[in-house]
Amino acid sequence: MASTETDLIVIGAGPAGASAAMVADSNGVDVHLVDEATQAGGQVWRAPIGDLEKSDTPETREGSSLRTRLATSGVKTLSGERVWSVLINTDGLFQVDSLGPDGPTTLIAPRLVAATGAYERIVPFHGWTTPGVMGLAAATILLKSHAVVPGKRPVIAGAGPLLLSVAAGILDAGVKPLAVIDLDSRADWLTRLPSLATQPKLVARGAGWAARVRRAGVPILHRHSVRSVDGHNQVELVTVSPVDASGAFTDGQDRQFNADALLVGHGLTPGADIPRLLSAKMQHSVVRGGYVPDTDAHGQTSVDGLFAVGDGAGIRGADAAVTRGQICGLAVAKESGHLSDVEFGRKVKPLLKACKKQSHFSDAIAETLALRSGQVTSVPKSAVVCRCEDVTRAEIEAAGSAGASDVNQLKHFTRSGMGPCQGRLCGEIAATILSQHLGVARQTVGTLTARPPLRPVAMGDLTGTFSYDDIPIPEPAPL
Numbered sequence: 001m002a003s004t005e006t007d008l009i010v011i012g013a014g015p016a017g018a019s020a021a022m023v024a025d026s027n028g029v030d031v032h033l034v035d036e037a038t039q040a041g042g043q044v045w046r047a048p049i050g051d052l053e054k055s056d057t058p059e060t061r062e063g064s065s066l067r068t069r070l071a072t073s074g075v076k077t078l079s080g081e082r083v084w085s086v087l088i089n090t091d092g093l094f095q096v097d098s099l100g101p102d103g104p105t106t107l108i109a110p111r112l113v114a115a116t117g118a119y120e121r122i123v124p125f126h127g128w129t130t131p132g133v134m135g136l137a138a139a140t141i142l143l144k145s146h147a148v149v150p151g152k153r154p155v156i157a158g159a160g161p162l163l164l165s166v167a168a169g170i171l172d173a174g175v176k177p178l179a180v181i182d183l184d185s186r187a188d189w190l191t192r193l194p195s196l197a198t199q200p201k202l203v204a205r206g207a208g209w210a211a212r213v214r215r216a217g218v219p220i221l222h223r224h225s226v227r228s229v230d231g232h233n234q235v236e237l238v239t240v241s242p243v244d245a246s247g248a249f250t251d252g253q254d255r256q257f258n259a260d261a262l263l264v265g266h267g268l269t270p271g272a273d274i275p276r277l278l279s280a281k282m283q284h285s286v287v288r289g290g291y292v293p294d295t296d297a298h299g300q301t302s303v304d305g306l307f308a309v310g311d312g313a314g315i316r317g318a319d320a321a322v323t324r325g326q327i328c329g330l331a332v333a334k335e336s337g338h339l340s341d342v343e344f345g346r347k348v349k350p351l352l353k354a355c356k357k358q359s360h361f362s363d364a365i366a367e368t369l370a371l372r373s374g375q376v377t378s379v380p381k382s383a384v385v386c387r388c389e390d391v392t393r394a395e396i397e398a399a400g401s402a403g404a405s406d407v408n409q410l411k412h413f414t415r416s417g418m419g420p421c422q423g424r425l426c427g428e429i430a431a432t433i434l435s436q437h438l439g440v441a442r443q444t445v446g447t448l449t450a451r452p453p454l455r456p457v458a459m460g461d462l463t464g465t466f467s468y469d470d471i472p473i474p475e476p477a478p479l
C-alpha cells in the first residue's frame, strides 16, 4: 500500500489539533490533519447534523468558524480516519496508519502532533452498568449533534461545569431534569470564583445555566453523589447520598428519584495513548486527570519531533487547547525551518501570555474534574470496574493481595484493561483502587503499557481481499 509523506501529521481535529494544523500551515508547513470524526471540531465544537446545522449557540458558531477556516486553509484534512497505529519507522520518521472510508491510509512525517482529547470518567457505583445510565459528556453529544434528550425524567450527576450545561440544554429541549447532583459544595464554587472570574464571558455563561436551572425549579443537591441505581433492564430508581470533600459518603439522609435516565460524569482522563505508545516520558497529575506526557511550553514531548497538546496532554478545556495548539503550530514551523528564531519569538510571545492568563480559569475547572480519593474508596466491592472484561473491585483487591503490584500485573492477573477500550475508561480507577489497596502512591502502580491497535479495527478491513498466491513465500534457508 502506498504511503504519503508530509512535513507534519496532526492527529485530532478538535480545538487543539485544528489550531496547531492551521498555524503550522499558515507558516509554510505541509500538514495532514487526521480525525476519526466525519467533520472537524472535536468534542466541544462537534458538528451538528441535518437541520441542526442551523442552530445558533457559541459552540456551533465556534465550530462552523473553525470548519470554514480549515476548509480555506492549505491543511489536508482526512476525516472519518481512525488512527490505529503510530510508530517510528526505520528511517526515524513517524508512521501513522489509519482506517477510513477508502480503506487503510499511511502517512509518514518527521513531526507528529498528538491532539486526541480526553475520555469521560465515571466512578463505578451499584447499578452503573444499567441501561439508561449514560456519561454526562456523552449526553452533550446526543444533545448537540442530534438534539436527542436522553430520558424523560433524567437525573444529572457528577462534577464540573457540564452538570449545569447539560441541565440547561435539556430544559431548552423541553424536558425537566428531576435533580442536579453536584460533588462540590456551594462554598467550593465560591472559593474558585476569583480564578474563574479571569474569564468573565465563560463565568457569565455558567451563571446563565445556573439561573435557567433554578428558574425551572430543578433542585441542585451540592456535596452529594450517586450511591446506587436500581431497575430491571432500565433505570428506575436513583439513590443519592451526602459526601465529604473527598467524595466519600458520609452519614446523612439518602434521597431517591424515580428517574428513567442518569447522566453522570466524574471528570475527564487525558487520551495520552500516542505519547505512551511512543514511550514518551509521562507523569501522573491528579489535577490534569491522570498520566500526561512531560512537555515543554510548546508541547514538545521527550520524544524528538513528537508534540502533545490539548486535553490529551492534560485537562485544561477548549480555550487553552486553542492557544496551546497555536503555540505548538509555531514551534513546528520553527523546528522545520519555516520560521526564524526571531520570528518565532515575536509570534509566540502574546500566545504564551494568553496561556498564562487562561491557566487561572483552566486550573480551577480542572480541579472540579479531578478524581477524588474518597470517590474511589466508596466504590462497592461488588461493583464492576472494568466493564469490558467484567472485573470487580473485589477482584482487583484480591489480585493486589496475591502480588499484583502495578497495573500491568493487574491486567495479567484479572484481564482488567484488556478489552476493546484497553483501559481508556477504567484504567485510572482500577489503578487508584490498586494503589489504595496496597497503601502506595498512585504513581507506584504506574500506567498501562500502550499497544496497537489504538482503536478496535477488523483485520479484514486492513488486509482487504487478497489471494494466498500473492503472499510472498521466503526461500527455505540453505541446508
Ligand SMILES: Cc1cc2nc3c(=O)[nH]c(=O)nc-3n(C[C@H](O)[C@H](O)[C@H](O)COP(=O)(O)OP(=O)(O)OC[C@H]3O[C@@H](n4cnc5c(N)ncnc54)[C@H](O)[C@@H]3O)c2cc1C
Binding pocket: 011, 012, 013, 014, 015, 016, 017, 034, 035, 036, 037, 041, 042, 043, 044, 045, 081, 082, 083, 084, 115, 116, 117, 118, 119, 120, 137, 138, 140, 141, 268, 271, 309, 310, 311, 312, 316, 317, 318, 321, 454, 455
Ligand atoms: C465526550 C466529551 C464531550 C465533551 N463535551 C464538552 C462540552 O460540551 N463543552 C465543553 O466545554 N467541553 C466538553 N468536553 C471537554 C472538551 O472536549 C475539551 O475541553 C476540548 O474539546 C479539548 O480540545 P482537544 O482538541 O484537546 O480535544 P477534542 O476536542 O476531544 O478533540 C480530539 C479529537 O481527536 C480525535 N481522535 C482521538 N483519537 C483518535 C484516533 N485514534 N484516530 C483519529 N482521531 C482521533 C477525536 O475524534 C477528536 O475529534 C467534552 C469532552 C468529552 C470527552
